[in-house]
Amino acid sequence: MGLNTEKRGENVTLAVFYTIVFLLSVPANAMALWVFCHPKNGTSVARVYLTHLAMADMCYVLLLPMRVVYHASAGDWILGEVACRLSGFLFYLNLYCSLYFMTCISFDRFLAVVFPIRSLSWRKTAYAKVVCAILWVTVTVSMAPVLFSKQTIASQLDRNNVTVCQQLYLESPSPRALLSTTVAFTVPLVVLSLSYILILFKLRSAKQQTQSPVHLKAKRMVVLTLVNFLVAFLPYHVHRFIYIVRYNQEDLSDVEVTSLTLGNRVTSALTCVNGVIDPLMYFFLTETYQRTLLKLLGRSKSPRADQYTSPGVDLSSAF
Template identity: 35%
Template sequence: MNCLALWVMICKTKPWNRSTLFLCNLTMADIMWMLTLPFLIHYHFARLQWVFGDLACKMVRCMYHACFYSSIYFVTCISLDRYLAVVHPLQSFFLLSRRQSLYVCVGIWVLTSVVSIPSALMTFITPCSQNRTVCTLYIFSYNTNKTLPYTSVSTVTGFALPFVAICYSYWSCTKELKKHSIQKKKKLFRLMYSVLIIFGLMYLPYHLVRNICIVLRAFWSNQTRLVYSSDVAFSVEMAICSFNTCVNPFFYFVTSSNGKNSLKETLSTCCGETKQQVRFKVAAVHPV
């Protein structure tokens, strides 16, 4: 779905606007995030046996962290873009032009890459029991004097502030739309509420459980059963957030009118070509 959305945006959606730019970067963030999956899938299927070396371990963990938060920031940008379009439609082009939007995207990539470096520095491969070599994740490290401040800052800047911005954007959009008699108003409300609920349900439990894992190691490390339970819960939340990251671009893409029309056109063209190919083969086998 990510590759299809990216291809349609690049080849079929013209001209590009701010929303398309943010959507394209969101899609690229999630595609890059998916590139880390083969390494992690092999790692887990091999029963936590890392065979790709220390550098690859650090790069995979860093890339996972950077793309994860890039996705959150681009979702926030899309929400702010809708806020400007609905609440400040005339001033929006001066407040955030396409060139400024490009600068914002570049800034997000630079920011998330820089702030993800500590996650790589706190990652290393280490020998474990049963002749295994584990690619550690900083969440499971007992060096909590580094991991606890890092996860706290990441939670505030990477989730809490974006979540507040998204809530404010859709709350303001709701207030503004109620003042006008717009067709499909209920559909717009359902769409905004769905985005807000999905974002909260996916990312809020993830950050809560992640911080709980580190806090337990910092203050109750002797509670091994509790620590193990929190680790299992965090692994489940990682899987849930991973699913949301995969469907993010496609979900936001089809909810935009230009994107939806381009996607319908592409699919109808593909289906039409397929039908013509089938008719040609049938005619070749059974000539009239």
């Protein structure tokens, strides 16, 4: 009875969590897409990446109702095989596209801050669009096998026959999965870390007595991106690595199996927080997004330039 109550509580908690994230993130990312794609707001390299990041986030959070239905059905996947395959494919597609678009934004900010003049010839919107296209194609091809293999299995839960969608929380404990997880996560981890370390060094070395708007804007970007990375992406990949390594060992106890399974659910759920944190980044860093949101809320804000310049530190055309 205790186990049944625990499972029921877990399902209710996750269903409520996904519902809240869905309700917060969908309008916020929809507004971001409207702002970034509106012709009068202009374009820049950063806006190209931000637009694709918002697209990936939107596609991701639109999948959450399927998870709500799953948990509301007490862990029984009632949506069929096709929906299971699509949910798994789109989950990984948008998860890694979001992660890599964040990485692109970080690298672009690194170039703008550390090499403000030399990087002008590299930081062109045409190049950014090509990078985005390559990322979408690469991740799509990498995750395509999910669409062509059976993903639902019959199981027994609390003496009831249920259908389990393996793409929701079950991880493949294979050496190939370990390698792909390590490579997919290490590249953005290294790029993000080095970019922000060098940005902070550049800001500290800037010869200014007071904190200018460009300094504050850059520091906010670093903090918000790192919070997003630490909350949404790091726990999932660390736990996935532990799961794959530990699950192949023979001395695995029932308690550890239960802990690993729960960890999969929790860290997988945390990844969707990305859809809420990114709009916070848009609000604090993008003047057009901020003004649009305040206007919708009935609060006005005096017009202000969307770009700042500062000797030695250039974030012009940043957002």
